[in-house]
Amino acid sequence: MQDLRVQFATSGGTVTAVDGIDFEIDRGEIVGIVGESGSGKTMTALSILRLIPEPGKITSGRILYGEKDVVEMTDEEIREFRGNEVAMIFQDPMTSLNPVLRVGFQVEEAMAAHARFTRDQAKQRVVPMLQRVRIPAAKDRVRDYPHQFSGGMRQRAMIAMGVSNEPSLLIADEPTTALDVTVQASIIELLRDLSRELRAAVILITHNMALVASLCNRVIVMYAGRVVEEGPTRAIFKNPQHPYTWSLLRSMPRIDETAKERLISIKGLPPDLGKMPPGCKFHPRCKFRIDRCFTEEPPLDEVDPMQRARCWVLMKNVPEPETKA
């Protein structure tokens, strides 16, 4: 993905939801895109499939899949690409499944709709696919309707549909947000196993930093439509350089906290995409800002050979006492 920009033409002018994003992902890699609502994380993922809702448009940049640019693909090519190469799993499996069709049939359709398998092959593969996503008694449950499945089982069925064509890229958008924590744990295990078995690249879009620590090799932190920091998971969690990443990690209560410490809260709200502040987009909420942050937007610069951050200050330059609440 190179210099991707997604804009929405609204009555109030042009709104930039994603502004100049660059990143790469390899087979077998699990990349987490984290951010709060409105940070542009979902738009970034949707743009890989060219599924940006109207009136949104990809106004610049390239999305290279191997040698091919997704932005330039014909309708026929993009259809093939969506069906055979990429799978997307959404937050709410109930609204993504058709309530009046049997689950097994929907998995079969997902395969038969694309060229890889014939109708007969697709039929044969339904039960093994449901078994692969660990749906118990899969043979009996293929004839169930979505409402007969629990939330966790529906999400498994969605994943079965997604991986049935053996995609090389799997995009999971908040796949466990609607689920209970014990169910979440098993879905995360499943995604981890599938990425290994399929040797697929996985993009996990989430607001939950702990899930990223659990599953991802690499993290991209988004704020106000920009990547503000990215790097290997361990570096981002142990040594965050952008004040937003740093604060986000300290704003969530941790079950392993020993003494009761006050949470670091980030004052204010993320900016309205139609009314972006000048300079660094995070400066109105930043505790560590300097004069330059008010006027000039920092570039996403290398802070380490593997890690990049969009900040004039960087947390390594903030003296220890100033980081205390």
Next chain:
Amino acid sequence: MSAQAAPTPATDPTLKAPLVRIEDLVKYFPAGGGLFGRTVVHAVDGVSLAIEAGETLGLVGESGCGKSTLGRVIVRLLPATSGHVYFKDTDLTKVRGEKLRRTRQEIQMIFQDPYASLNPRMTVGDIVSEPLRNFGVARGRKAEQKVQEVMRVVGLNPNFVNRYPHEFSGGQRQRIGIARALVLEPTFIVADEPVSALDVSIQAQIVNLMEDLQAKYDLTFLFIAHDLSVVKHISDRIAVMYLGKIVEIGTSNAIRDRPLHPYTKVLESSVPVPDPDLESARKPILLKGEIPSPVNPPSACRFHTRCPIAQQICSEVEPPLEMKENGRFAACHFPGQL
């Protein structure tokens, strides 16, 4: 009560001054006609609890366990099927008329979805002052002053009294909900998932605000949530609920460090932490099957159908919620063995 009676969670001897005592509280909902008469949803099925004055008791459990229903029955938004809720010395399930009005002034609720719980056609000033009017506490200029004061306390600009809920962000709306709960100067607040609809950076603001308000006004909280990390952070003690029953109660550190009930252990092991090193070592205990229907809950111990260490006895004899250590209650035949 005889002198020899074993301590129950409602008579926990480690509590000095319980503000709320819940005894054997039951809430059933009709679930339509079955073949052999009516079926019922056993949403809350014999819950006993005590909440110490000034503490935060966390109530944690997964969707459908009955935790929200329990909260609503406690504040009498829903009538109890049987059992008692004592607030100070008043039985809330029995009290009526003027006494009910006076008691209710002291008990308030904060809801999960701050948008659905605020009337979109009312200004913030009207929303926050409505309890004052309803209870005849203050009117006119005095009410206005009170509203401005609580708005300042919860971190809202008092000049925004004439704005409508849609003009505010989710976090600010939750502050409006908190202001409305505070305006009558209550002693006890039930907060039902107050932060789970909010963005991460906003959650911390609201959690910190609730802690500040508790310290400032000496409030007692029942904090209901599904997220054990948040509950652990804010609560002094935690009660864990599964399918209409409390399965374990203890201090929040004890619940995390040494869960006695296998369900608590499973919950604790499922919560991820934002640390990749700890995460690579964490092994969640995965539960088999799904949460059974509260219409037809399993016999004896309700967790036995999914419990990794269940024995024969667990499907035959219901383990009572009894004190295993000082102030530590668990309902399990094999506590601490998972």
